[in-house]
Amino acid sequence: MDFPAITHHGATQGVTGSCHQLDLDGAQSLLVDCGLFQGDESSPAANLAVDFPIEGIKALLITHIHIDHVGRIPSLLAAGFNGPIICSQPSARLLPLVLEDAFKLSVTRDQNTVDRYLKRVEQAIIAVPYDQWHELINTPDLICNVRLQRAGHVLGSAYIECDIHYLKTATNKRIVFSGDLGATLTPLLQPPKSPERADILVLESTYGDRLHEDRTHRQQRLEQAIDQALADHGTILIPAFSAGRTQELLYEIEDILHRKALLSAEPCQGEQEPRQGLPIDWPQLPIILDSPLASRFTQAYRELSDFWNDEARQRLSEGRKPLRFRQLITIDSHVQHQKAVNYLASTGRPAIVIAGNGMCSGGRIVNYLKAMLGDPRHQVLFVGYQARGTPGAVIQASEGAEGFVMIDLDAEMYEIKAKVATLGGYSAHADQKGLVDFVTGMQQWPAQIVLVHGEWRAKRALAAALFIHYDQMEHKVDVRISGMPTDS
Incomplete structure (x- = not known):
């Protein structure tokens, strides 16, 4: 296997269950999100199972606190994961609220057990400021730093940049996980800005086949x-x-x-009575x-x-x-x-x-x-x-x-x-234009894009839109649709 390598444990057949493992080498990896499946994608077995080995997972990185991105964390901890949970500062405040609710729904409502679980979660959380590199791994062979940038999806949401230095070969790889990217003009939130560069981009595609209604009105x-x-x-x-x-x-x-x-x-101004x-x-x-x-x-x-x-x-x-x-x-x-x-x-x-x-x-x-x-x-x-x-x-x-x-x-x-x-215009996800702009806003466009977190139609439409923009700039790109038999 060539490194770095990415394995998907969710959000491949649909829009939920986001969970992605970034293998840095043969012994060390990072996990990005660990969420529940919802709707037709859900089942008791799927939602409770962590059906992948956790040995070597050095940290869990959280893009944001929605349940389809964090809901399987109780199962991950029960499986023996004891590494740090890395997230933004707002997410560090909000995440225990989500996990307490998920724990009560899926495990037990016994308050003493809940309190012990929350104490364990809070001890594991490391709040990382936006826009600052945080060192996760530093060995003679490998250095890995991560940086969280605002994603504009929900308060605390982030896309994650993983900067990997292989010291023996003097090579560097920048992997970006988009998480859920927000739409423009979202109340309360600052909009996302594209990263400087990415060698590999793992990109959500929830609305990759459509444009949102005008949000200004x-x-x-x-x-x-x-x-x-x-x-x-x-x-x-x-x-x-x-x-x-x-x-x-x-x-x-x-x-x-x-x-x-x-x-x-102000009398006589505005419509004071409805139509009836x-x-x-x-x-x-x-x-x-x-x-x-x-x-x-x-x-x-x-x-x-x-x-x-x-x-x-x-x-x-x-x-x-x-x-x-x-x-x-x-x-x-x-x-x-x-x-x-x-x-x-x-x-x-x-x-x-x-x-x-x-x-x-x-x-x-x-x-x-x-x-x-x-x-x-x-x-x-x-x-x-x-x-x-x-x-x-x-x-x-x-x-x-x-x-x-x-x-x-x-x-x-x-x-x-x-x-x-x-009511249109209220999607918390970027539409096709927003997703394409996120890619083309980079100074160095990614050579490989992996589409996750979307229905087949949305992924295919987004892939086609990306190919058009790359062709116009005479750039080459390898677009992979996660979950397909040819996906590696």
């Missing part, structure tokens, strides 16, 4: 969707994952409410965050405001509270949750509910769906990717469908009568 489209849905005096249900999307939504909803409040203070003529009391409209985990993440986001972008920090300096505004109601206990579900399902009180999880495959959003999908007053508003096989994908596909559509939730069938809408 996405908040305006969100406001319009809220106006239209609340005109029926129903509840807007927004499925959202606890970290990232929830905080983005709160940030933009706060700005909408801020402007609505300014307009309501039923007034909405905007200053009293409840924004319900129904997820204990999302609430903890939101609190952590507030504490990490030093890592926000300039616009978000400017709002703070003006005395605004983008993630803790007056109308925000957080629900923690299950009793409070059930009361909220029953109240909103039985009354005509307009409200916006943000609840997990983002693909409707579990979490508190499911109880809202069971109670409200059968009522046309309500609306399910999707703002994120729905993986194949998830309830969210089924509900999303019912948008505009003729006749009735049924959905299986917890082994019971429910008719979908509620309105269903999908």
Whole structure:
């Protein structure tokens, strides 16, 4: 085997389960992410198994804290891994929250066991500042340094540069793992910048076959969707994952409410009543965050405001509270949750509910769906990717469908009568242009690109787009689609 070499333990047949092993030589390797599979890609065996040898893995490098990138860490530790967990400073604050939740779901809820596990995790975490090289290995034969750069996907997200020096042969290799790259104009986050160079780039391709809608007006489209849905005096249900999307939504909803409040203070300005003529009391409209985990993440986001972008920090300096505004109601206990579900399902009180999880495959959003999908007053508003096989994908596909559509939730069938809408421009992933720009923005383009973390169609389309740009510059590139029989 020639070194360095890359082996993929996930994110090859689809978009989840990200886990990649970088073999530096015959005895030492690094692991980049260790995530759960979701949707059609998931199974109890796949999600709990670490079916690869862990001997020689010197460190686990984390690109970001989403569950499809870190959810198998409990299994990795149970298999005997005891090396450091390298991540960015914000991820070091957020990662224990994710891993505690994953541990409780997959192992046990016994608090003493959970506490021992979290202590072990926290002792293993090494927080590395952005833009600084960190030495991992220094032997007479090999030196390996890593650097984390902002990826713009979620707070703390990073792409990882691995700089490998083989001293006996006086050769150097730069391997870059993109993780999940963010789209432009993402609230709270600074955008990603391309690395200087890469010899090999392991590149995500989730949206490699499409272009996103214009993001400059996405908040305006969100406001319009809220106006239209609340005109029926129903509840807007927004499925959202606890970290990232929830905080983005709160940030933009706060700005909408801020402007609505300014307009309501100025008579004759703005549309004060929705189309059906039923007034909405905007200053009293409840924004319900129904997820204990999302609430903890939101609190952590507030504490990490030093890592926000300039616009978000400017709002703070003006005395605004983008993630803790007056109308925000957080629900923690299950009793409070059930009361909220029953109240909103039985009354005509307009409200916006943000609840997990983002693909409707579990979490508190499911109880809202069971109670409200059968009522046309309500609306399910999707703002994120729905993986194949998830309830969210089924509900999303019912948008505009003729006749009735049924959905299986917890082994019971429910008719979908509620309105269903999908709001574009909210993807946390770069689109095809963003992915290509990440590559072509380098001073030295990679000679080899390995496409992971995408459906077949997305990978093939992205590969074709990359070939076009390389041909135009008369550069050569070896593009490999992970998971194909020819992939090495």
